Amino acid sequence: GAGVSQSPRYKVAKRGQDVALRCDPISGHVSLFWYQQALGQGPEFLTYFQNEAQLDKSGLPSDRFFAERPEGSVSTLKIQRTQQEDSAVYLCASSFQTRAIHYGYTFGSGTRLTVV
Amino acid sequence: DQQVKQNSPSLSVQEGRISILNCDYTNSMFDYFLWYKKYPAEGPTFLISISSIKDKNEDGRFTVFLNKSAKHLSLHIVPSQPGDSAVYFCAAIDYGGSQGNLIFGKGTKLSVKP
Numbered sequence: 203g204a205g206v207s208q209s210p211r212y213k214v215a216k217r218g219q220d221v222a223l224r225c226d227p228i229s230g231h232v233s234l235f236w237y238q239q240a241l242g243q244g245p246e247f248l249t250y251f252q253n254e255a256q257l258d259k260s261g262l263p264s265d266r267f268f269a270e271r272p273e274g275s276v277s278t279l280k281i282q283r284t285q286q287e288d289s290a291v292y293l294c295a296s297s298f299q300t301r302a303i304h305y306g307y308t309f310g311s312g313t314r315l316t317v318v
Numbered sequence: 319d320q321q322v323k324q325n326s327p328s329l330s331v332q333e334g335r336i337s338i339l340n341c342d343y344t345n346s347m348f349d350y351f352l353w354y355k356k357y358p359a360e361g362p363t364f365l366i367s368i369s370s371i372k373d374k375n376e377d378g379r380f381t382v383f384l385n386k387s388a389k390h391l392s393l394h395i396v397p398s399q400p401g402d403s404a405v406y407f408c409a410a411i412d413y414g415g416s417q418g419n420l421i422f423g424k425g426t427k428l429s430v431k432p
Contacts, residue, residue, distance in 0.1 A: 206361070235419055244322075244407050244422030245362070258417045293361055300418070306352050306364030307420070 204228075206310035208294050214316045215284045223279045223313045225294030232300055235307060236269055236279050237293040245293050251277060252300055284317045291315075321345045322410050324423035331430050337395040339426050341408030344389065348410040352420065353382060353393050356405045365406075366393070398430045 207226040215221050227234050233252055237245035238261075247261040253274035262269070266285075271277040281288055291314050295307035323342045331337045341351075349370045354362035368375040368382045368391070375382050381394045395402055405427045409420040 233418070237420075242424065244324075244409075244424045245420070247419040247421070250417045250419055252417070258419065261419070295361075306354070306367060309354075309361030309363070311359065311361045 206294055206296050206308050208292075208310035208313050210313060211311065212314050212316075214318060217286060217317055218283050219317075220280065220282045221284055221315065223281075223292050223315070225277045225279070225296075225310060227275065227277070227294070227296030228298070228308060229275070231296035231298050231308075233297040233307070234271060234277050235295045236277070237295065238263075239291045239293055239312070241290070248279070248292075281315075284315075286317050289315055289317045319344070320423070321348075322408055322421050322423040324406075324408055324426050326426050327424070328427040328429070331398045331428065333400055333430055333432050334397045337393075337398045337402065337428055337430065339393040339395075339406050339408075339428065341391045341393075341423055342389060343391075343410055345410070345412060345421075346386075346389065347412045347414060348421075349413055350411040351382070351384060351391055352409045352411070353380075354407040354409060354422075355402075356407060356425070362407055395428075398428075400430050400432050403428055403430050 236248040239245040250258040251271040266282045268280045291312040293312045295309045297307045352367040353365040356362045384391045405425045408423040
């Protein structure tokens with residue numbers, strides 16, 4: 203597609219519910235990142251994929267967070283047993299380079315998760 | 319502890335004037351810096367970047383200045399336009415210590431008044 207597509211745009215979950223957030227990167231993009239943006243903060247790194255390999259998951263806040271990209275294109279971020287502190291906008295970014303230098307990364311519009 | 323700091327949460331500028339957005343960082347290993355612009359309900363959009371080996375990069379109305387000794391960079395927008403009103407994020411990359419993930423500041427909300 204023309205851009206990075208994320209779905210759903212908005213998700214309201216009851217505390218304790220599991221959620222799955224989807225990211226469709228730009229076709230052919232090698233690198234894929236997930237970020238979490240809390241209200242009033244900048245985006246914070248969660249995890250990084252190079253094709254289907256998850257090379258860095260150091261930013262995942264707990265073992266309730268899990269991400270996958272099984273075929274090197276679409277990625278899913280799953281949050282189990284959601285807590286109120288998980289409420290945030292989850293952003294996906296991709297790049298055709300393994301290290302995006304001159305053009306940065308292309309971000310999707312994000313999924314706003316609200317845990318009630 | 320925040321490695322990238324944008325100490326001004328907001329900035330208001332008159333149309334046609336210069337907007338200067340500031341960013342400080344603490345990690346001397348950062349080797350690339352980027353500015354992103356974000357409108358409400360949209361993802362951040364890449365604006366301009368600068369390598370740590372340079373002190374200035376210009377693209378149209380946007381210029382980024384880097385002062386490595388002060389660990390400070392700034393984004394200049396000249397002339398400012400109402401459509402520039404958005405939140406601006408400064409971000410840095412330490413390629414040697416990461417996979418290239420961005421470390422963001424908290425952002426500065428720019429309002430350009432007609």
